[in-house]
Amino acid sequence: MDELDSAIIRNLQLDARLTNRELARRLGVAPSTCLERVRALRGRGVVKGYHADVDLGALNRPVQAFVAARLRPMSRPVIDNFKAAIGGLPEVLAMFVVAGDDDFLIHVAVQDLEHLHAFLIDRLSERREVISFRSSVIYEALRNPVLTELPR
Numbered sequence: 001m002d003e004l005d006s007a008i009i010r011n012l013q014l015d016a017r018l019t020n021r022e023l024a025r026r027l028g029v030a031p032s033t034c035l036e037r038v039r040a041l042r043g044r045g046v047v048k049g050y051h052a053d054v055d056l057g058a059l060n061r062p063v064q065a066f067v068a069a070r071l072r073p074m075s076r077p078v079i080d081n082f083k084a085a086i087g088g089l090p091e092v093l094a095m096f097v098v099a100g101d102d103d104f105l106i107h108v109a110v111q112d113l114e115h116l117h118a119f120l121i122d123r124l125s126e127r128r129e130v131i132s133f134r135s136s137v138i139y140e141a142l143r144n145p146v147l148t149e150l151p152r
Contacts, residue, residue: 007027008038009047011026013147061111062109063112063115063137064137065107065135066107066135069105071103071130082129082130091108091119091123093107093108113137
């Protein structure tokens with residue numbers, strides 16, 4: 001990636017709805033050059049898609065939490081079944097398979113603490129492979145809007 005690729009990525013992360021003409025103008029390059037570069041970034045998998053940043057409160061999901069879960073027995077079928085079952089639940093925003101004391105970190109967003117409790121009791125504790133879990137309510141979420149390439 002060169003400076004132009006980095007500038008394209010930075011601008012698209014801030015506003016993925018930029019037209020090619022506007023993006024080219026901001027970068028000081030020809031629209032054809034800009035379009036070619038964006039297509040190349042997509043082709044290489046650097047730009048994987050364009051997404052809307054949605055307010056979770058507007059979707060009646062103002063309470064977020066991280067749920068750490070431990071499973072047993074640890075086997076590929078158990079892990080795959082757990083990912084499929086839990087990852088498809090409407091409360092789940094993201095799931096991470098992690099190393100350390102926990103096996104999964106699950107990011108959920110729900111209506112209120114009562115619904116968080118129901119998710120933990122009705123969705124997690126009923127699963128035989130879950131031997132323990134703990135939750136941490138998120139008071140405030142901050143996100144870096146622009147990711148840049150780190151030095152090699």
